Amino acid sequence: MAGPGEGRGEGRMSEWEPRIVTILCNWCTYGAADLAGVNRLQGPTNFKVIRVPCSGRVSPKMILAAFRSGADGVWVSGCHPGDCHYISGNFYARRRFTMMRALFRHIGLDDDRLHFSWISAAEGPKFAATAREVIAAVRRAGPAREWGKTRAQVV
Amino acid sequence: MTDYTDRLRAAARRLLGEGRVDCFIGYRRGSLPLAAQPAILTRAEQADSLIWDPSCGMNLAHYAVGRADRIGIVATGCVSRSLVALALENQVARERLYIVGVPCTGMLDAGALRRRFPGREAAAAAYEGPRVTIAFADGNEELAVAENLARPCRTCAHPNPVVADEMLGEPVASPAVPAVPEEAAAAEARSAAERWAYFCEAFAHCIRCYACRNACPLCYCPTCFVDESRPQWVGKSSDPTDTRTFHFLRALHLAGRCTDCGACERACPLDIPVRHLTSRLNAEAKAIYGFEAGLDLEERPLLDRYRPEDLNDFFK
Amino acid sequence: MRTRYYERDAFPPAVAELRRAYRVFVPVRRGDFHAFAEWDDSVRPDFDYRKTRVPPKGLVFPQSERLLVFSTDERDPEHDILREAPKDFPPQAVVGIRPYDAMAFRVLEVNFDTPEVRDPWWLRRREATTLIGLARADEDATMFRTENYAGPFDERGLDVIVYDLGRGYLAKALGEKGEAALAAMGGDEPAADALREVEERIARAATPELPAGRLRAQPAAPELPTGRLRAQPVVPLFEAEFWDEVAAPCLNCGVCTFLCPTCWCFDIQDEVRKQEGDRIRNWDSCMFPLYTLHASGHNPRGKKTQRVRNRFMHKLKYYLDKYDRGVMCVGCGRCVEACPVNIDIREVAARLNGFGEQVERHDR
Numbered sequence: 001m002a003g004p005g006e007g008r009g010e011g012r013m014s015e016w017e018p019r020i021v022t023i024l025c026n027w028c029t030y031g032a033a034d035l036a037g038v039n040r041l042q043g044p045t046n047f048k049v050i051r052v053p054c055s056g057r058v059s060p061k062m063i064l065a066a067f068r069s070g071a072d073g074v075w076v077s078g079c080h081p082g083d084c085h086y087i088s089g090n091f092y093a094r095r096r097f098t099m100m101r102a103l104f105r106h107i108g109l110d111d112d113r114l115h116f117s118w119i120s121a122a123e124g125p126k127f128a129a130t131a132r133e134v135i136a137a138v139r140r141a142g143p144a145r146e147w148g149k150t151r152a153q154v155v
Numbered sequence: 156m157t158d159y160t161d162r163l164r165a166a167a168r169r170l171l172g173e174g175r176v177d178c179f180i181g182y183r184r185g186s187l188p189l190a191a192q193p194a195i196l197t198r199a200e201q202a203d204s205l206i207w208d209p210s211c212g213m214n215l216a217h218y219a220v221g222r223a224d225r226i227g228i229v230a231t232g233c234v235s236r237s238l239v240a241l242a243l244e245n246q247v248a249r250e251r252l253y254i255v256g257v258p259c260t261g262m263l264d265a266g267a268l269r270r271r272f273p274g275r276e277a278a279a280a281a282y283e284g285p286r287v288t289i290a291f292a293d294g295n296e297e298l299a300v301a302e303n304l305a306r307p308c309r310t311c312a313h314p315n316p317v318v319a320d321e322m323l324g325e326p327v328a329s330p331a332v333p334a335v336p337e338e339a340a341a342a343e344a345r346s347a348a349e350r351w352a353y354f355c356e357a358f359a360h361c362i363r364c365y366a367c368r369n370a371c372p373l374c375y376c377p378t379c380f381v382d383e384s385r386p387q388w389v390g391k392s393s394d395p396t397d398t399r400t401f402h403f404l405r406a407l408h409l410a411g412r413c414t415d416c417g418a419c420e421r422a423c424p425l426d427i428p429v430r431h432l433t434s435r436l437n438a439e440a441k442a443i444y445g446f447e448a449g450l451d452l453e454e455r456p457l458l459d460r461y462r463p464e465d466l467n468d469f470f471k
Numbered sequence: 472m473r474t475r476y477y478e479r480d481a482f483p484p485a486v487a488e489l490r491r492a493y494r495v496f497v498p499v500r501r502g503d504f505h506a507f508a509e510w511d512d513s514v515r516p517d518f519d520y521r522k523t524r525v526p527p528k529g530l531v532f533p534q535s536e537r538l539l540v541f542s543t544d545e546r547d548p549e550h551d552i553l554r555e556a557p558k559d560f561p562p563q564a565v566v567g568i569r570p571y572d573a574m575a576f577r578v579l580e581v582n583f584d585t586p587e588v589r590d591p592w593w594l595r596r597r598e599a600t601t602l603i604g605l606a607r608a609d610e611d612a613t614m615f616r617t618e619n620y621a622g623p624f625d626e627r628g629l630d631v632i633v634y635d636l637g638r639g640y641l642a643k644a645l646g647e648k649g650e651a652a653l654a655a656m657g658g659d660e661p662a663a664d665a666l667r668e669v670e671e672r673i674a675r676a677a678t679p680e681l682p683a684g685r686l687r688a689q690p691a692a693p694e695l696p697t698g699r700l701r702a703q704p705v706v707p708l709f710e711a712e713f714w715d716e717v718a719a720p721c722l723n724c725g726v727c728t729f730l731c732p733t734c735w736c737f738d739i740q741d742e743v744r745k746q747e748g749d750r751i752r753n754w755d756s757c758m759f760p761l762y763t764l765h766a767s768g769h770n771p772r773g774k775k776t777q778r779v780r781n782r783f784m785h786k787l788k789y790y791l792d793k794y795d796r797g798v799m800c801v802g803c804g805r806c807v808e809a810c811p812v813n814i815d816i817r818e819v820a821a822r823l824n825g826f827g828e829q830v831e832r833h834d835r
Contacts (some may be wrong), residue, residue: 187813366722391753
């Protein structure tokens with residue numbers, strides 16, 4: 001069985017472009033993405049953006065569903081700790097992400113595939129820089145074949 | 156252990172007889188040797204059917220969920236922790252529980268016995284103190300219970316009930332607990348690709364019977380994510396990706412809630428190491444947050460609270 | 472009827488001969504348990520096994536099977552039209568299947584092969600399957616006899632019966648499929664003493680003598696108590712008070728149903744990815760609340776007791792009444808062995824069978 005690590009380096013293949021599911025908080029990072037766009041800071045089209053009301057809304061099943069549906073990487077981003085629109089949503093989210101990430105690493109998920117950040121609505125340049133960083137990391141990791149379900153493997 | 160059986164019966168008889176509780180949850184003798192069956196008694200005269208021995212491994216807290224009456228229940232360390240966790244999540248009411256605590260020296264692992272005596276079938280079992288005698292068709296074998304414990308019991312950090320209304324015995328010492336459970340430590344030594352291969356193989360023969368989920372006292376959702384259809388998070392076929400997704404999510408739903416009783420692994424008909432994932436999460440919760448589930452009725456569950464200074468190092 | 476004899480070591484190579492014409496499934500050890508697996512170079516058959524953990528039911532009725540395919544692409548002139556999933560049903564031989572698991576297919580067929588409905592996937596797999604059974608008197612203490620399992624030498628469900636004589640195996644064909652398989656396996660005519668030994672073993676098994684001590688913790692009868700079930704009126708049984716007590720320890724997991732060689736329930740799901748759709752049939756379990764959940768949200772079997780009652784009533788009463796082919800159970804004991812809370816069908820059958828009699832029940 002091929003391990004997830006074995007995809008590494010395949011990103012250099014000419015046609016393959018990483019597909020990255022990006023889950024963004026409406027009140028901050030989504031705005032930062034907007035700002036980055038207005039300021040023409042971002043070019044890549046690798047992201048499928050999902051807007052959520054708060055990073056606290058993000059459940060592990062969304063992240064697994066993204067990988068299962070063929071994402072090569074997932075990036076979740078919310079407001080800086082202390083700046084949550086709902087006071088504490090991202091504080092709860094942080095604990096949940098910490099446990100989730102620990103489990104995913106343990107079962108062999110490449111660190112380059114799962115990313116978290118805090119980006120405020122004013123941080124357009126940070127958004128653009130982080131986006132480039134995430135794309136580069138997922139490209140390093142290569143296509144995530146083992147996590148995706150193409151078609152049910154049944155008789 | 157016989158001692159505890161007598162004391163347990165007396166306690167149940169008294170509680171039911173005096174009307175302190177409406178039911179009493181314990182174990183009775185099963186139809187197979189090495190099996191105990193959870194039983195819910197409602198009359199004092201049924202008390203003599205209760206037993207207590209190292210076959211009483213299934214977590215009884217499961218049966219306290221969703222009951223509106225006053226419940227008497229016999230609890231070891233892990234059962235009491237499950238009850239605490241359930242009380243914190245409003246699934247049982249502490250004031251309607253009467254917990255009869257038993258200091259626990261560990262439960263037998265039927266799988267270990269199978270491996271120890273391959274092809275031989277136990278006909279009967281008798282427990283005497285720390286030893287068990289198992290009758291096979293071709294002769295008896297006497298074993299130390301402590302050497303044939305179920306995996307979670309071998310590293311149990313809380314063998315004594317953390318909360319009880321009465322205790323049937325003096326507290327016992329816990330076995331030496333390694334910081335990281337042995338299976339997880341072995342897994343840690345492997346590379347990420349090897350771990351992935353290990354989990355793929357480990358779950359490859361899962362039949363999706365959900366015994367692991369249903370045996371867990373903390374799995375009480377009225378609709379489990381595997382049964383949700385809009386959206387459908389997990390496919391229902393035996394596709395390996397879907398099967399693994401079920402196991403990963405099941406474990407994550409227990410993050411900061413699992414009391415490591417091992418009911419999931421005990422219930423699995425195929426000996427799949429389903430507890431591996433949850434015990435790994437338990438170790439992480441302890442290492443990162445110093446948290447263990449179900450120890451304190453005043454302490455909110457791990458994921459139901461936060462500190463501003465919580466670990467933040469992997470956020471960009 | 473062709474009979475053949477194989478020395479112990481010559482048997483696996485004879486079975487291997489079948490691989491030229493069949494996909495051959497054999498018992499293999501997997502961890503603590505055995506399972507049927509296709510015999511390729513990565514597995515080693517173990518014919519000394521006693522029981523597989525998961526029954527070989529799935530070789531004819533797979534846990535998950537793609538039935539139909541469709542396209543949702545509207546540019547496709549045939550979009551949204553269901554077509555049969557293309558697949559082959561090559562001849563397969565299940566070698567080493569035990570008589571109870573073979574009989575299970577006869578119990579199952581009333582659901583898939585009826586005058587009104589003939590399930591094409593079941594029919595073709597069943598037709599392509601040759602059951603080469605292993606007969607050895609090694610029943611364990613969780614097993615019992617029913618109308619659909621007469622004991623370790625029951626040949627009713629088999630195409631070939633292979634008697635394990637210790638030093639070797641004696642195989643007897645039981646029909647056309649069996650003749651063909653045995654011809655492919657080669658082997659010698661058995662000597663008279665081997666035939667005599669088979670007779671003796673069968674005679675001995677007719678009056679089973681259980682090793683001393685074995686049944687100490689067991690109900691005394693190796694026969695499932697079902698004699699009075701046919702005459703029991705169904706409604707009082709349904710309304711009997713004991714169901715709550717039977718169901719109390721149940722976790723409502725699917726172990727008993729998924730490990731049962733005679734449970735046939737399934738659910739059908741469509742899975743669509745991009746514009747390609749699959750209609751997949753999956754095993755289902757009457758223990759799951761979802762099994763009976765209506766689209767309205769109403770659940771006619773919303774309570775645990777109702778589900779437990781349905782499982783046992785189906786096995787022990789409804790099947791019996793509807794088909795007149797005995798109870799829906801071949802006595803393999805898997806549910807008894809693997810139930811996490813030790814719910815024992817023998818005890819439930821005794822309650823049903825004895826219902827209405829003033830039998831004194833005392834707690835075990």
